[in-house]
Amino acid sequence: MSADTFDIQAVSPLNEGLEEQEGSAMANVERSEFVLEVSNFSVDYGVDENMVRAVNDVTLHLRRSKVLGIAGESGSGKSTLVYAMTRLLRAPGVISGGDVTLNFANRGDEKVFTSLNLVTASEKELRKVRWSHVSIVLQSALSALNPVLRVGREFDEVLKTHRPDMSKVQRRARAVELLTMVGLNEDRLARFPHELSGGQRQRIMIALALALDPDLVIMDEPTTALDVVTQREIISELHDLRSRFGFAMIFITHDLSLLVELADEIVVMYAGEIVERAGASELYEAPRHPYTLGLLNSFPPLHGPRRELTGIPGSPPDLSDLPAGCNFYPRCPFAMSRCENEAPALTATGNSDRSVACWLHSSDSSVPVPVELSRTPNPARNSVTSLKERP
Ligand SMILES: Nc1ncnc2c1ncn2[C@@H]1O[C@H](COP(=O)(O)OP(=O)(O)O)[C@@H](O)[C@H]1O
Numbered sequence: 001m002s003a004d005t006f007d008i009q010a011v012s013p014l015n016e017g018l019e020e021q022e023g024s025a026m027a028n029v030e031r032s033e034f035v036l037e038v039s040n041f042s043v044d045y046g047v048d049e050n051m052v053r054a055v056n057d058v059t060l061h062l063r064r065s066k067v068l069g070i071a072g073e074s075g076s077g078k079s080t081l082v083y084a085m086t087r088l089l090r091a092p093g094v095i096s097g098g099d100v101t102l103n104f105a106n107r108g109d110e111k112v113f114t115s116l117n118l119v120t121a122s123e124k125e126l127r128k129v130r131w132s133h134v135s136i137v138l139q140s141a142l143s144a145l146n147p148v149l150r151v152g153r154e155f156d157e158v159l160k161t162h163r164p165d166m167s168k169v170q171r172r173a174r175a176v177e178l179l180t181m182v183g184l185n186e187d188r189l190a191r192f193p194h195e196l197s198g199g200q201r202q203r204i205m206i207a208l209a210l211a212l213d214p215d216l217v218i219m220d221e222p223t224t225a226l227d228v229v230t231q232r233e234i235i236s237e238l239h240d241l242r243s244r245f246g247f248a249m250i251f252i253t254h255d256l257s258l259l260v261e262l263a264d265e266i267v268v269m270y271a272g273e274i275v276e277r278a279g280a281s282e283l284y285e286a287p288r289h290p291y292t293l294g295l296l297n298s299f300p301p302l303h304g305p306r307r308e309l310t311g312i313p314g315s316p317p318d319l320s321d322l323p324a325g326c327n328f329y330p331r332c333p334f335a336m337s338r339c340e341n342e343a344p345a346l347t348a349t350g351n352s353d354r355s356v357a358c359w360l361h362s363s364d365s366s367v368p369v370p371v372e373l374s375r376t377p378n379p380a381r382n383s384v385t386s387l388k389e390r391p
């Protein structure tokens with residue numbers, strides 16, 4: 001593992017109980033339906049006049065065993081959000097506000113739940129939950145895997161560190177089981193990372209992330225560097241693995257079409273803010289934000305009818321010089337005069353469980369909502385059926 005990822009060599013054994021301590025960010029709680037709760041979370045880079053806000057006032061909740069997709073162009077703050085959430089953010093990045101709470105069942109006593117505020121947690125508390133309760137897979141498996149370690153050693157080190165009760169034979173058996181889960185033959189354990197394809201390395205990272213049965217797996221663009229066929233295969237495998245093992249997942253990508261295949265719910269980020277949140281199929285079939293519509297028109301769908309790929313004109317804003325009103329104003333084909341100086345807040349739309357930050361959907365708007373942004377989703381279709389439709 002490189003220092004950029006979870007430093008697994010430095011993580012101490014964690015067979016100790018998760019006891020409530022005075023002054024601790026950890027507390028025993030009632031079972032929560034949410035594995036992760038993020039509220040009013042903000043992250044800055046730099047200080048004083050050089051400061052830019054890369055994540056602004058983000059609130060989101062992830063239910064157990066569900067997949068939350070985060071979409072947005074490069075630079076929209078996706079990685080900063082998950083790095084800061086898991087306290088892996090490096091200087092000059094700083095958390096400037098909000099809370100992130102991880103709720104998980106204790107090992108050995110699934111009825112006792114612990115809640116940990118990741119923002120205020122100590123390094124010791126963070127070590128207890130990393131890998132065991134929350135794990136992360138990054139875009140480049142080549143830099144994440146240690147080039148001088150055979151793959152088998154990576155698995156052995158993780159298991160030895162976190163499950164010291166396992167024997168060498170048990171660790172080997174678990175490594176083989178994990179590789180099989182991600183569609184790889186056990187002979188890969190004897191290989192070095194450079195002897196494997198990009199897809200195989202990324203599968204190994206996914207297997208490592210699942211090694212300790214975490215409650216939450218975060219994937220930051222894990223398939224972006226891979227060809228389309230391998231991307232499809234991995235997305236399909238992740239879907240099956242999630243169904244089998246019940247972990248919750250945050251899956252980040254700039255390709256919204258890909259996300260629709262896997263996610264239960266999607267948030268779309270622009271300039272560090274959530275601009276739309278909806279169920280995956282609702283968002284795909286009936287986007288409400290002009291930026292979501294632009295993203296959908298930027299990538300070919302993996303299946304179903306083809307769409308004309310018009311993309312989004314212009315480029316993402318400079319965070320040090322944001323527009324006065326709506327951040328998307330300079331690029332928005334539907335912009336109105338109020339958009340130039342008034343910033344829309346993320347607001348629930350109609351009576352549905354979705355939100356959008358756009359004046360077009362404001363109750364006091366006198367402008368008719370464009371037809372592209374007012375479609376009715378088809379309730380019969382969802383992301384699961386779309387996966388099953390695949391050849
Ligand atoms: N180390 C850094 N110093 C200053 N700004 C940064 C740093 N890392 C990222 N940023 C800025 O934060 C914003 C969000 O970046 P990032 O979270 O990497 O976006 P994404 O993952 O969506 O591509 C970008 O505008 C980027 O320029």
Ligand code: SF4
Pocket residue numbers: 289290291326327328329332333334335336339344357358359360
């Ligand atoms: S608020 Fe205005 S500029 Fe912003 S996305 Fe909506 S219509 Fe476009």
Ligand SMILES: [Mg+2]
Pocket residue numbers: 078079080220221
């Ligand atoms: Mg990123």
